[in-house]
Amino acid sequence: MHFIAFMSQIKSYTIQFSNKTQLLFDTKFEDFVCKQNKQGTNICYFIDKNVLDAHSSKFINIEKKILIEGNENSKNFGNLEVYIEQLLELNVDKSYLLIGVGGGIVSDILGFVGSCYKRGIPFGFFPTTVLSSIDASIGGKNGLNFGAIKNVIGTIAQPEFIAYDLSFLKSLKKEDFNDGFAEIIKYGCIANPGILELLEFSQFEYKSFPEEKLIALFKSCIDIKCSIIEQDPFDKEIRKILNYGHTLGHAIESEYKISHGKAVAIGMMFACFVSEKNNTSISSLKIKSLLNQYFLPTSFSFDIEMMMQKITHDKKMNSNFIDFIVLEKLGKASIQKLSFENLRSLLIEFLDAKND
């Protein structure tokens, strides 16, 4: 494949992931496009519409593209038909490479389309948000929503490469930039307290962040995710610790339509609260202060029965517990079986505590 030849010429730090995905940490998107055009690689780009508008000069040499609205509706199953129709109209066949440019929505759509269009064609990704840089694009999980139910249809398919052009991050809204730090803090909590130390002493300011330091931070997070996925590629056990803060987080995100980062921030506070009850050496104060540093919420008034319904909906009918992720200490997470009853009591206590 032409693009592989190109990638080996780049003087950049690359690592192998899953024996397949290459991570490219200093790729300028427009240079990449030019070289691929020169080599005659057949490419169809999946581009977030807002990213295209904000960085139009980067996209002038692109011939075949499909534009994606960067909202959850684009992931609706019905839209799959639209993307396939466009690929057919553009005469995209198995000789093509698909390249996504966007956040988690684009990465989800791209991954699924890439893994089943014409029984699978290769795909690569340029993440344009903090969140997709460290999370959505790593590990190969993709998914489409079915009505209100998220990721009902999806596969686990690894991209050929993930390439980082940090200039994309500069067009993010301040709120969206900060939003990604919830997941960075999560990685610190579950696996590497060094990340929390770093965040405590250097504030990554919207638009004026030091690129090298941010790349180093991304690498730490990616290393954690890769190492966890390698231990558990099919999401059976240990990979669940990546869901730290996500049990309540997902329920809040889905019910109250707030951003992923904000919802996970609240979810992490709840998970801290549960961890503190198990083990008094855990303190949520440090986490709370870091979340505040990125203007992420640490409390929220939710409807307990609604949350219980959301959390337990997806579970097997004959089970009455969930796998809940707690911290044994900062930097070490584990799975705790929590009965629905216990979960409800803890949610009530958590709501009461924060209202004190």
Place this chain on the structure above:
Amino acid sequence: MHFIAFMSQIKSYTIQFSNKTQLLFDTKFEDFVCKQNKQGTNICYFIDKNVLDAHSSKFINIEKKILIEGNENSKNFGNLEVYIEQLLELNVDKSYLLIGVGGGIVSDILGFVGSCYKRGIPFGFFPTTVLSSIDASIGGKNGLNFGAIKNVIGTIAQPEFIAYDLSFLKSLKKEDFNDGFAEIIKYGCIANPGILELLEFSQFEYKSFPEEKLIALFKSCIDIKCSIIEQDPFDKEIRKILNYGHTLGHAIESEYKISHGKAVAIGMMFACFVSEKNNTSISSLKIKSLLNQYFLPTSFSFDIEMMMQKITHDKKMNSNFIDFIVLEKLGKASIQKLSFENLRSLLIEFLDAKND
């Protein structure tokens, strides 16, 4: 998984395929169901409606099922939504095994749904036609159609097992039973002349076939397909020889809505004709006589330009040749690059020759 435990108890010839798929050659479907029910395996069945009607007593102990009409329309992309809705209604989650009972249509739908519902759940298959016994269910290719374009969306995903209960074949229409022998004759042509010898001396009669002999024949065909797929799991080169007779066959099938076996029979006669022109040691007479034995057509009046359009439609815009499968001798196939011009001339000659 419970069903694996069950399978190891069966005293049957099983072979490993792709390190995953087990082939079970003497499984009674109703016994399988009973044992699985006893063990509490969570199963949702995908069943061809005609098969259910013809063998209703085999299905009395089944709780969760999705019925499939055994025609190409069921493979239309739009229906995927219907199957997913049914799975959600039946509360099918990742703890389930999907089991298909039917022909190639059911196997295509089952394979695709199994490979992407909830990011993949295991599936197994009971083929109920000759064709799906030896072809559709082997190799893990699945696909859904998009309007008139076949298999636009699909994956390559291996089933956990394929189990053969030959009593299903007894409810096939005579025509459908015979139809499967086109593919059996194909295997003989491309890889094992012994199959052709066997067919010459034993007629497999509709409804009264000797089960052991038919199983032996299936095994020979499956061995060929497995060995070819193992050499070329991603359909790059050698696997193409499985398309012997399918270039013209698919075009005729799609344009004139005749059965797969009949269309492939005509396609094989054309491929024989092309092979004869390369190598006078090939004679189409033997193939013709075998096809006649199973009431399969050996000539057909088609519209040449329509066929050209169908055959060249799916090719890259910048190529003007196709990979055409020819016989070097009976039992050995190879790939021949054929320009569009050459193909057209050969089709004209073939039509003329048969009208002599």
